[in-house]
Amino acid sequence: MSRRDEQELAARLARVLDGEETPGDELASLATVLERATEPARFEISEQEVEQALATVRPRLELRKHRRRRQPRLVLAFGTAAAAALAVLVVTFTQIGGLDVEAKALAALGGPGTVLHVDERIVPAVPGTFPVSTRTVWLDPGRHREAWGQVVRGIPIETTLVENGRVSRYLPEQNTVIVGSSCLAFASGCAEVLDPVGFYREALRAPGIVKSKRERIGGRDVYRLTLPVQSLPDAVPIEQRATIDAKTYLPVEIDWLEQRPGEGLRVVTRILVTRIERLSEEAAAEAFILPLSAGARIIQRAAPKAKLRLLGQRRLSLAEARGVVPKLLWLGDFYRGRTLLGVDQVRWNAGVAFRFRYDDITVWNYTSVIPPDLVAGRLAAPSKTLPAPLGVARFYSSRTGNVVAELERGGRSVAVVAPMLFKEDYFALIRGLRPLG
């Protein structure tokens, strides 16, 4: 084969890989072999894993920063050096006690090959702000999978399976399963796949970040562990506090705390661990199969491949908005003293979303593209999932710290953001959504 023919063949193979040419046998065979050879490296790494890796690297960065500062000043006063050495000793001995509790707490959860079966009761920090729900969770870190079912007032709301980063969410009420290539395919996804006990286990594995304190509460000896979750420049600081039994070293309560600008640290979600047991892989096998009913509708959602770029936006008349199929959800011309200011069609490189603007409330309708304002924080308190008149509603914190209420309905997502309103008002907002007819 001449070099020119080879170049032509290489360009055609490139077009086949780009999906621009239908291959004949030869090119199809070459494309297949490439696809298969590279398949093992095609796996997702969740944002949670990235944050954990970064948390592991940070102390070494600090050390390097410290070295950088120290290097030019070789002469240190003996007294300073002695004081530093003493400080290191004090810190080391102080941490030994904490590490001991951490190690025992981690050991109580079993090794990475152990499957954990956990029953959680999610209660509001302020009674009455949202209904109590229960979650049954299976955690299998060794095989990179998690599954959980959520029940509110005895009604199953959803079952979710996360396997190697792929998220499948089954909504029994709508007999629909939404499959995302990663948690990034969902606005709330990455907050959603963060099970509190799973996170607690991972936090224990990261060295030196746990503070522990022994206490006696209600006649029971417990340890209180504080695990810093997030302190990113663009996010609300979040902390997880775990209360563990001093005898079994298993968690009995996990609280998520947030610190909003100008406010103190406050509990936003309280999870009571009502049961926790270690299972073998065989005993838990069925937990990792979604319990789909016959005829379940499957909707695929892909995580964005390219960086999101805004292409433009256009104001729509109400008549034009009414013509959109499936029907958009809105709050009407007026909502509790607020007027509809406008409807926009916003275009990004990944797709189109529709926005209804009401003074301090925004309602988004979207499918293939997640408007950036709605993306969940990298590591936020777990989202709350509750039944709503038109589907399943999810409440979570966005990257900028705003509460977002998101409704899944017939494959379309609708989200409401209202920075000036309280969380309690969001339930009313979700109940107020209706089709634009």
Added chain:
Amino acid sequence: MEEDLGGEERFRREQRDFEGLFRSHYPEIVRYLTARLGSREEADDLAAEVFLEAFRRVPGLRWRGKPVLAWLYRVAGNMAADALRRRGREVPSAEIDAPVSSEDAAERLAEREALSRALQTLPRDHQLVVHLRLVEGYPFAEVSRLTGRSVGACQMVVLRAARRLRAQLEQEGINVPA
């Protein structure tokens, strides 16, 4: 998700923002190292070393029309080569999670191991081109920018890699269907 920035602007920003650089590129560096080393665990450890090196050296890099990511891949490639030399033995095949319980599965496993071995026999820079196009899904224009080769040369590398992989499989008696 963020708006796309011009090459140099992004380069400057990544020089200043180490954590942003880490979050943007850590997953693909781990995937690349996993492909090179055949072990996710080793890849995680080595990726941390790559980024520690980046923390030290990226702020001092000069803009020469290439993104910081190209530098990260080069350092990761060098570190992987060192690790393989230190290891001084054959690269283990990709880790298989599922137990082999049927003839089909056994065949798939044999094919996967043969492919993994064949991939390791490709020159290092060819492995990188294949990885960038097939695993990360970069268009050839971007692969060209990251590797410093022309688009045509990158396409040629992919063609030759595919032929070599197929020949290797055929040698081992494994049929590759179209």
